[in-house]
Amino acid sequence: MNSVQISALFCKGCAYCVKFCPKQILEMGTVRSRKGHFNPVVTDPEKCIACGICATMCPEAAIEVTKGE
Amino acid sequence: MAKVYTRPQSLLPVPSGFCPGCLHSMAIKLVGEVVDELGQLDNTMHIIPVGCSTLNLLYWKGDNLGSAHGRAPAVATGFKRCCPERLVFAYQGDGDLASIGLAEIIAAANRGENFTVIFANNSTYGMTGGQMAPTTLIGQKATTCKMGRDPADSGYPMKMCELLSTLEAPAFVARYALNTPKGVNEARKGIKKAFEYQMAGKGFTFVELLINCPTNWGMSPLQTLEYMETNTIPYFKPGVYKDKEAEVK
Numbered sequence: 068m069n070s071v072q073i074s075a076l077f078c079k080g081c082a083y084c085v086k087f088c089p090k091q092i093l094e095m096g097t098v099r100s101r102k103g104h105f106n107p108v109v110t111d112p113e114k115c116i117a118c119g120i121c122a123t124m125c126p127e128a129a130i131e132v133t134k135g136e
Numbered sequence: 137m138a139k140v141y142t143r144p145q146s147l148l149p150v151p152s153g154f155c156p157g158c159l160h161s162m163a164i165k166l167v168g169e170v171v172d173e174l175g176q177l178d179n180t181m182h183i184i185p186v187g188c189s190t191l192n193l194l195y196w197k198g199d200n201l202g203s204a205h206g207r208a209p210a211v212a213t214g215f216k217r218c219c220p221e222r223l224v225f226a227y228q229g230d231g232d233l234a235s236i237g238l239a240e241i242i243a244a245a246n247r248g249e250n251f252t253v254i255f256a257n258n259s260t261y262g263m264t265g266g267q268m269a270p271t272t273l274i275g276q277k278a279t280t281c282k283m284g285r286d287p288a289d290s291g292y293p294m295k296m297c298e299l300l301s302t303l304e305a306p307a308f309v310a311r312y313a314l315n316t317p318k319g320v321n322e323a324r325k326g327i328k329k330a331f332e333y334q335m336a337g338k339g340f341t342f343v344e345l346l347i348n349c350p351t352n353w354g355m356s357p358l359q360t361l362e363y364m365e366t367n368t369i370p371y372f373k374p375g376v377y378k379d380k381e382a383e384v385k
């Protein structure tokens with residue numbers, strides 16, 4: 068399965084990934100990270116097409132995207 | 137399982153020093169992706185300016201060399217002439233490059249020095265709290281122009297790509313906006329082209345990246361992307377302003 072890993076160390080909660088995901092499967096979480104930011108969560112991982120747009124638009128290079136078999 | 141995107145190796149594994157949503161992070165990330173792709177990290181020399189991008193000192197994994205405000209092109213000139221085999225880039229803000237360092241950038245471009253300038257334009261003096269820069273847009277508010285920039289008083293925002301492309305020597309001069317995936321992908325290609333030209337000894341290369349400053353613009357990160365679309369991009373038009381190779385063909 069395709070997957071998206073979001074680093075709570077690097078993420079600063081700008082929501083650019085949420086805005087640009089073509090599948091609209093990212094949403095800002097409601098719990099602050101230890102860094103004090105809200106991090107996005109993947110609402111429907113099954114729908115991820117591993118396009119990498121979220122990672123492209125993440126200024127902090129906080130997202131890694133993996134394409135499954 | 138194939139990685140579609142991994143964090144560039146050219147960045148240190150620490151959080152950047154930039155504010156949330158600041159596209160300085162995006163700009164240096166793109167440089168990191170290109171340097172990774174070219175396998176040049178150990179060979180780069182990053183010339184550090186004065187401004188928020190000085191924070192890259194604690195973020196860029198390769199060698200850094202500091203310079204006085206606006207003087208990065210002069211320092212880059214000296215370093216590149218001594219070590220021509222190194223991949224040298226100066227990363228400068230708009231206050232640094234278009235105001236205090238205006239003479240240095242024009243002189244280096246005019247001499248056709250063989251290094252690359254990454255020009256991160258956020259139309260403000262970010263680090264010092266949002267004063268008007270030479271690039272502040274007409275009507276854009278700043279701490280030193282509360283009513284918004286008035287050309288009758290402060291002149292018009294300076295278009296550095298347009299200005300530098302009138303010079304004979306520069307090999308590549310281009311502008312990209314980092315507020316959309318398309319702009320980001322084009323900017324990556326532009327940075328790569330500039331670095332390849334430098335490695336082939338073609339001369340001075342200049343890549344302007346339109347970025348934001350959520351903190352001093354007084355907007356949320358998402359609002360700045362819209363502001364760029366409706367205000368910054370119509371004035372600072374993205375595009376390739378000079379490409380010596382294209383002229384030859």
Ligand SMILES: Cc1ncc(C[n+]2csc(CCOP(=O)(O)OP(=O)(O)O)c2C)c(N)n1
Nearest residue numbers: 186187188205229230231232260261262263
């Ligand atoms: C000689 C000198 N003059 C003034 C300053 C104060 N100063 C520090 S950063 C800065 C402006 C930076 O603006 P810009 O280059 O646009 O970078 P940004 O922070 O917006 O990325 C100024 C005026 C300084 N450090 N040294």
Ligand code: SF4
Nearest residue numbers: 088115116118119121
């Ligand atoms: S890889 Fe594409 S589809 Fe998957 S979360 Fe990121 S932007 Fe959305």
Ligand code: SF4
Nearest residue numbers: 078079081082084125
């Ligand atoms: S784009 Fe990056 S920094 Fe911004 S919210 Fe998404 S993961 Fe966090």
Ligand code: SF4
Nearest residue numbers: 154155158188262349
């Ligand atoms: S002050 Fe502006 S330019 Fe500087 S890090 Fe913050 S958002 Fe970026």
Ligand SMILES: [Mg+2]
Nearest residue numbers: 229230260262
């Ligand atoms: Mg600036």
